[in-house]
Amino acid sequence: MSLTYNPRFDDIKDMSIADGLKELLIDYGFTSERLIRLSPSDLASILGIDVYVSKIIHNAAKNQLRQRESGVSNSTTNLFMNEHI
Numbered sequence: 001m002s003l004t005y006n007p008r009f010d011d012i013k014d015m016s017i018a019d020g021l022k023e024l025l026i027d028y029g030f031t032s033e034r035l036i037r038l039s040p041s042d043l044a045s046i047l048g049i050d051v052y053v054s055k056i057i058h059n060a061a062k063n064q065l066r067q068r069e070s071g072v073s074n075s076t077t078n079l080f081m082n083e084h085i
Contacts, residue, residue, distance in 0.1 A: 011068065015060045024049075025057070032068075035061035 011032040012025050024047060025035070035043065035058060044054035 011061075011064055015057075015064050017057060017060045021053070021057060032061040032064045036065065 008031060009026045012022055012030060015022060015032070028047065038046070038058075040054040040058045041051055043049075043058060044051045047054065
C-alpha cells in the first residue's frame with residue numbers, strides 16, 4: 001500500500017478484496033463512492049482488468065458503503081460470518 005497515510009482511501013483499504021487490487025485502486029485515486037458510479041465494464045476498461053474482476057470490485061465497494069452507512073465495520077461483519085460458517 002501507499003507509504004503515506006491518506007484517510008481518503010480508508011474505504012478502499014477496508015474493502016474485502018485482494019491487497020493488489022486495493023493498491024491498484026488507490027494508485028488510480030478511486031474511492032468507494034467513485035467505484036459504484038462506474039459500470040463494471042467501464043472500470044475494467046480504465047484499470048485494464050477483466051470485467052469479472054471489476055464486478056468483484058464493484059460489489060465489494062457497494063458492500064463497503066452499505067456497511068459504512070449502517071455503522072457496521074468490516075471486522076464485525078467478518079467475525080459474524082466466521083461464527084456462522
